[in-house]
Amino acid sequence: MxxxxxxPTGSGKSDIALSLAKKLGAAIINADAFQVYQELSxxxxxxxxxxxxxxxxxxxxxxxxxxxxxxxxxxxDMRSVLHYCLEKNQHVxxxxxxxxYIKAAIYDYEFASMPPVDLSSYEKMEDAExxxxxxxxxxxxxxxxxxxxxxxxxxxIAVCLGSGEKKSxxxxxxxHRMLYPARFYSLNREREQLYEHVNxxxxxxxxxxxxxxxxxxxxxxxxxxxxxxAIGVKELFPYLDGKATLEETKxxxxxxxxxxxxxxLTWFRHQFDATWVEGEEDILSSIEx
Numbered sequence: 438m439x440x441x442x443x444x445p446t447g448s449g450k451s452d453i454a455l456s457l458a459k460k461l462g463a464a465i466i467n468a469d470a471f472q473v474y475q476e477l478s479x480x481x482x483x484x485x486x487x488x489x490x491x492x493x494x495x496x497x498x499x500x501x502x503x504x505x506x507x508x509x510x511x512x513x514d515m516r517s518v519l520h521y522c523l524e525k526n527q528h529v530x531x532x533x534x535x536x537x538y539i540k541a542a543i544y545d546y547e548f549a550s551m552p553p554v555d556l557s558s559y560e561k562m563e564d565a566e567x568x569x570x571x572x573x574x575x576x577x578x579x580x581x582x583x584x585x586x587x588x589x590x591x592x593x594i595a596v597c598l599g600s601g602e603k604k605s606x607x608x609x610x611x612x613h614r615m616l617y618p619a620r621f622y623s624l625n626r627e628r629e630q631l632y633e634h635v636n637x638x639x640x641x642x643x644x645x646x647x648x649x650x651x652x653x654x655x656x657x658x659x660x661x662x663x664x665x666x667a668i669g670v671k672e673l674f675p676y677l678d679g680k681a682t683l684e685e686t687k688x689x690x691x692x693x694x695x696x697x698x699x700x701x702l703t704w705f706r707h708q709f710d711a712t713w714v715e716g717e718e719d720i721l722s723s724i725e726x
Contacts, residue, residue, distance in 0.1 A: 439620070445702055447698065457720065467495065474502050475501060480651060554599040564590075622720050647669065
């Protein structure tokens with residue numbers, strides 16, 4: 438059995454996934470784009486080592502912080518772990534909030550091999566200019582991507598430049614059939630409750646030592662590593678440069694996290710045929726039925 442547990446940041450996926458895994462004898466596979474990285478734990482709200490010791494956890498904390506990683510690589514890694522678990526007749530819980538990673542792994546997404554594309558000139562563009570360029574060469578892909586999601590915007594541009602085709606045209610030829618018999622569950626929380634929890638969580642991150650963990654990593658690796666695009670890291674740069682106070686930095690992280698939660702909720706409702714649940718008991722009842 439494969440359960441996919443999604444939901445916005447701060448909805449309690451990790452705790453519920455662990456509780457379910459212990460009751461079902463399941464393994465947990467990460468579906469968060471930033472929890473794959475080593476060292477960066479507080480900003481990414483990674484499950485603790487103690488939590489990971491209570492049930493098998495895969496695709497967490499395995500990549501060097503300065504490593505590049507993309508959805509095609511995740512797809513291959515996820516399917517490898519899935520096959521390993523299913524061969525052992527072990528239940529699997531895929532838990533995380535990166536919807537595109539989940540879809541790419543569970544559905545028949547195909548990623549064409551392309552020659553390397555030099556994106557250096559595009560990486561210098563501001564978000565609006567970059568998005569406008571994508572819209573000029575692939576309007577359909579631009580429509581499906583948030584203007585501030587630089588990673589996906591750059592990826593779509595790279596596909597167009599590398600393949601000579603629009604990314605949207607390539608995807609339209611794919612059926613996107615489900616390859617694994619997975620059951621999808623999304624955690625349902627009142628938006629105001631989520632926003633309040635986000636605010637509390639950011640304060641708790643700083644109490645846990647967000648600065649003490651992150652600042653030495655920024656000094657060690659520089660600011661351009663992919664992992665530092667995570668909310669809770671990139672907002673620290675103005676503070677470190679003396680251009681923002683600590684309170685302003687906290688408020689910016691809270692604001693950006695709330696905006697991300699809003700985008701996640703929209704994405705999950707439109708992209709997944711999921712059962713919306715309040716918590717663990719709803720999932721167990723659904724399985725029994």
